[in-house]
Amino acid sequence: MKVAVCINHVPDTETKIKVSSDGVSIDKAGVNFMLSPYDEVAIEEGLKIKEKFKGEVTALSLGGDSHKETLRKALAMGVDKAVLLKDEGVRDSFGVAAGLAAELKSLSPDIILFGKQSIDYDGAQVGTLVAEMLGMPSAAVVVKMDVEDGKVFCEREIEGGHEVVETKLPAAFLAQKGLNEPRYPSLKGIMAAKNKPIEEKPAVAAEIRVETTAMKKPVPKSAGKILGTDKSVVPELIRLLHEEAKVI
Amino acid sequence: MPKFQGVDFFNIESLLSEEEILVRNTVREFVDDEVLPIIEKHNRAGTFPMELAPKMGELGLMGATLPEEYGCAGLNNVSYGLMMQELERGDSGVRSFASVQSGLVMYPIFAFGSSKQKDHWLPKLAKAEKIGCFGLTEPDFGSNPGGMITRADEKSDGYILNGAKMWITNGTVADVAVVWAKLNGKVNGFLVEKGTPGFTAPEMKGKHSLRASVTSELIFQDVHIPKENRLPGGEGLRLPLSCLSQARYGIAWGAIGAAMACYDSALNYSKTRIQFGRPIGSFQLTQAKLVHMLTEITKGQLVSLQLGRLKDAGKVRFQQISFAKRNNVFHALEIAREARSILGANGILDEYPVMRHAANLESVLTYEGTHEMHTLILGEDITGVAAFE
Ligand SMILES: Cc1cc2nc3c(=O)[nH]c(=O)nc-3n(C[C@H](O)[C@H](O)[C@H](O)COP(=O)(O)OP(=O)(O)OC[C@H]3O[C@@H](n4cnc5c(N)ncnc54)[C@H](O)[C@@H]3O)c2cc1C
Ligand SMILES: Cc1cc2nc3c(=O)[nH]c(=O)nc-3n(C[C@H](O)[C@H](O)[C@H](O)COP(=O)(O)OP(=O)(O)OC[C@H]3O[C@@H](n4cnc5c(N)ncnc54)[C@H](O)[C@@H]3O)c2cc1C
Numbered sequence: 222m223k224v225a226v227c228i229n230h231v232p233d234t235e236t237k238i239k240v241s242s243d244g245v246s247i248d249k250a251g252v253n254f255m256l257s258p259y260d261e262v263a264i265e266e267g268l269k270i271k272e273k274f275k276g277e278v279t280a281l282s283l284g285g286d287s288h289k290e291t292l293r294k295a296l297a298m299g300v301d302k303a304v305l306l307k308d309e310g311v312r313d314s315f316g317v318a319a320g321l322a323a324e325l326k327s328l329s330p331d332i333i334l335f336g337k338q339s340i341d342y343d344g345a346q347v348g349t350l351v352a353e354m355l356g357m358p359s360a361a362v363v364v365k366m367d368v369e370d371g372k373v374f375c376e377r378e379i380e381g382g383h384e385v386v387e388t389k390l391p392a393a394f395l396a397q398k399g400l401n402e403p404r405y406p407s408l409k410g411i412m413a414a415k416n417k418p419i420e421e422k423p424a425v426a427a428e429i430r431v432e433t434t435a436m437k438k439p440v441p442k443s444a445g446k447i448l449g450t451d452k453s454v455v456p457e458l459i460r461l462l463h464e465e466a467k468v469i
Numbered sequence: 470m471p472k473f474q475g476v477d478f479f480n481i482e483s484l485l486s487e488e489e490i491l492v493r494n495t496v497r498e499f500v501d502d503e504v505l506p507i508i509e510k511h512n513r514a515g516t517f518p519m520e521l522a523p524k525m526g527e528l529g530l531m532g533a534t535l536p537e538e539y540g541c542a543g544l545n546n547v548s549y550g551l552m553m554q555e556l557e558r559g560d561s562g563v564r565s566f567a568s569v570q571s572g573l574v575m576y577p578i579f580a581f582g583s584s585k586q587k588d589h590w591l592p593k594l595a596k597a598e599k600i601g602c603f604g605l606t607e608p609d610f611g612s613n614p615g616g617m618i619t620r621a622d623e624k625s626d627g628y629i630l631n632g633a634k635m636w637i638t639n640g641t642v643a644d645v646a647v648v649w650a651k652l653n654g655k656v657n658g659f660l661v662e663k664g665t666p667g668f669t670a671p672e673m674k675g676k677h678s679l680r681a682s683v684t685s686e687l688i689f690q691d692v693h694i695p696k697e698n699r700l701p702g703g704e705g706l707r708l709p710l711s712c713l714s715q716a717r718y719g720i721a722w723g724a725i726g727a728a729m730a731c732y733d734s735a736l737n738y739s740k741t742r743i744q745f746g747r748p749i750g751s752f753q754l755t756q757a758k759l760v761h762m763l764t765e766i767t768k769g770q771l772v773s774l775q776l777g778r779l780k781d782a783g784k785v786r787f788q789q790i791s792f793a794k795r796n797n798v799f800h801a802l803e804i805a806r807e808a809r810s811i812l813g814a815n816g817i818l819d820e821y822p823v824m825r826h827a828a829n830l831e832s833v834l835t836y837e838g839t840h841e842m843h844t845l846i847l848g849e850d851i852t853g854v855a856a857f858e
Contacts, residue, residue: 235472253474255494293487297495405499408529408542408552411491 222276222368224267225330226300227321227347228260229339230284230291240436246311247436256291259336263396265403267334268299270368277301279328283320283424285309296414297406303417306424311433314342318350319427326355332373333393337362352393359393360386364400470737472501473558476729478767484774485547492544493551497558499528504559509819511681515674517562517642518681526597530556530567532575539579539591547777550722554773557723558730561829562682564723569638570594572716574601577647577658580711581702586660590645602643602670604634604687605709611636612842613857615706619650619689621659621699628652628699630659630667630692636836640670640685647700648687649709658700658708667692679832680825714787717837718780721793724801724833725769727826731801731808732762734823738812749811758807765800772796788850795843802830 232238233253241248256264267278280295282288283306292303306320325333333355335348345361352359364383365376371390376383378397406414448454448461462469475482475497482490503524511518525531534549535541544552549571557564575594578586593599610616619632630650640646646661646668661668667690672683700708736759739750749755776793779785805827809816817824834840842857849855 233472233474235474290487290490294491294494297488297491405495405528406491407527408492408495408533408544408548409537410529411488411495412537412543414491415488 222270222274222332223328223330224270224276224278224332224334225325225328226260226263226267226278226280226295226334227325227351228264228280228282228291228295229257229336229341230254230282230288231257231339231341234258234340238438240438244435245433254287254290256294257336257339257341259338259340259396259398261336261403262398262400263334263336263394264295264298264300265401266366266394266396267332268404269401270332271299271301274368276331279304279330281306281321281324283308283312283317289419292419293414294406296417296419297411298404299406299410301417303419305419305421307421308424311429312427313429313431314344314346315350315430316427318347318354320424321347322351322354323425324422325351329391331390332368333357333391335393335395337395337397348393348395355393357391357393358388359395360388361395362397363394364397366394366400470734473497473730473733476732476763476766477770478763479771481767481770481774485551489545489548489551492548493555495528496530496552496555499524500555500559504556504563505822508560508563508681509822509825512560512562512825513680513819515676515680517566517639517683519642521563522566522597522600525567526595529595530571531595531597532571532579532591534571535575535579535591535595539587540595541575541591545777546718546780547774550719550773550777553719553723554726554729556726558726560681560825561723561727561833562679564719564726565638565679565682568716568719568723569603570597570601572719573603573712574645574647576715577603577700577708577712578660581658581700581708582660583697583701585697586700590660594645599644600639600642601645601647602637602639602685602687603709603712604637604640604646604648605713606634606636608633608635612839614649614709615656617649617651617656619648621650621652621657621694623652624693626693627696628659628694630661630689630694632689634687636673637670637685637687639683640687641672641683643670646670646687647712648689650689652699652704655704656706656709657704659694660698660700661687661689661692661694662698665692665694677831678828680828710787713837714790717790717794718776718785720833720837721769721776721790721797722773724794724797724830725766725773727830727833728762728766728769728797728801728804731805731823731826732759732766734821735759735762735808735811738815738821742813755811758811762804762807765804769793769797769800788846791838791843791846794837795840795847798830798833799840802827802834805830 239248278300279302280300281304338345360375362378367374529542532541533544621628670685742749808823
């Protein structure tokens, strides 16, 4: 089984984001970056499929040199090969998908895994776009996957429940948290990854269809109000929740 | 509490390799996910979190600098140091477990053991399927281990061991004890297996420090040790001292981890705790404390990193390891006490990690060579005159 996993290098969820002086990007100084958490789930699923069916898992990431750090982590977790599709510039979801699709076409994997969204821009588009560009079926927000005889049975998380779907390979899947419990890269894996090369090639050019024009911070929360500390304030609290906050 | 983001005022990150960063981040995540949620419970109960042992083994934290042929990761010393830093950010007891298993049990078997001893023990110790301990200190010989009275007498079919050790980390839970005893007046290492008749290892109770770690006595009454259980690779006090150099190196890094945890906790607290209508972090006295902490952490990081680079290049001197252990542990303890004061009364609660670290670091100040003994080692090195022996 040939598996490809597309992974992204994103700011740590705990990082306090500052908008840069250009007003359309974030200030990267002092920001810790990491493997996007849903992509980590996708890697784990790829490794599990490989452990069951043998074969090979390739991790792909489109971006600048800094993405190597995340590819290195994928290698340390146990991925066999890593490819950096290099582009230091800015791309929209379509541009990223086009770059990945071009490489995946020649790689022709049986299964392509993505995170359901990367936690930086929250586009939730790349996996589905790539599948469409390659003309293959896809399932998003997957929380359970069983591969059997060229078919995949999935459970997808939907509002209030799960949808059970079935599709034929080759196909693409967008991982949701809960699909599995990602492993830590073992220290042995980290040392082994040192000797696995990261293949670098320029990402194919793609037109930009959606342009960022501004980045805005959310409106700061206004100060809270303490009404008192005993039960005598409950009626007033209910009135305020009802009339002012309008939440009940 | 917000997730720990590291303390790096001097962009020391830029001096680390990709895999050193990955090792640190992996252990950091492990500590956040697996150690911090359970450690206060174990500290309160006075138990080592044994459930962590197989996980630490699987991750490759045991004997991590030893070669792959024994199932180890083959890390360089800087990666190993960063791993110890993160473990001790969790708890000194958890770091002690890794230090003892790696530096004091696997290292002497690797360095002085027979190939049969290595093949038998190292892979199992690497997975933490088997646990080891290191018995050097005796009730009457701590800083002066050369005076030990535990002795081995040669018999036709092996040795008879008599004596007692005290303050032995992991003693009660160990499957194998690396025991140092005098044979014909010279210090030798012996592998004593759990359950050997005449050998008992009762746990020491009543500790105010390093509570999430097992500390034991080892008692030997006419214990028969087979010939093949002596470490054949040499004799003399030099052997156990070389093990201590390994473990002390890790402690120099570990202390920074404990200090970082305390600093991080105090810094966060100082930003949110309001007194006199302002965050206490806005008062000059609190700022002076925080700046002192950051300064000492940063100095300790640079000392440890250069120590690791020297060790990786095979150029480290044991006096340099003494310098780093002495300096970093001393300042970590000072930082823990200062952090405690910033947290006011909250500082004494186990809702925050600082009091636990402060108490733990009292042990760390004493074991692996007391602060004073390292002072004397350095004093001898710079003056040429030994104040002890
Ligand atoms: C929690 C814990 C775990 C431990 N784990 C282990 C273990 O796994 N294996 C092991 O073998 N040991 C272990 N130890 C023992 C530790 O290494 C000893 O406690 C340490 O070496 C000090 O010995 P001591 O306690 O006998 O103190 P002493 O040697 O009695 O020292 C008491 C005081 O006198 C000072 N002193 C002694 N001699 C001099 C001198 N010449 N000049 C100036 N001052 C001096 C010391 O610095 C200290 O302040 C552990 C200890 C603790 C607390
Ligand atoms: C075991 C225990 C028993 C206690 N028993 C009692 C009791 O019986 N009755 C009682 O009333 N209280 C009691 N206390 C509370 C005790 O008096 C308070 O903890 C103490 O007054 C400090 O207040 P705090 O803990 O709120 O710390 P904070 O006032 O929040 O101080 C936190 C830190 O900020 C510093 N700080 C605060 N303001 C400034 C400033 N303006 N400039 C510079 N630094 C500043 C402090 O020095 C400290 O380092 C007890 C506390 C403990 C730990």
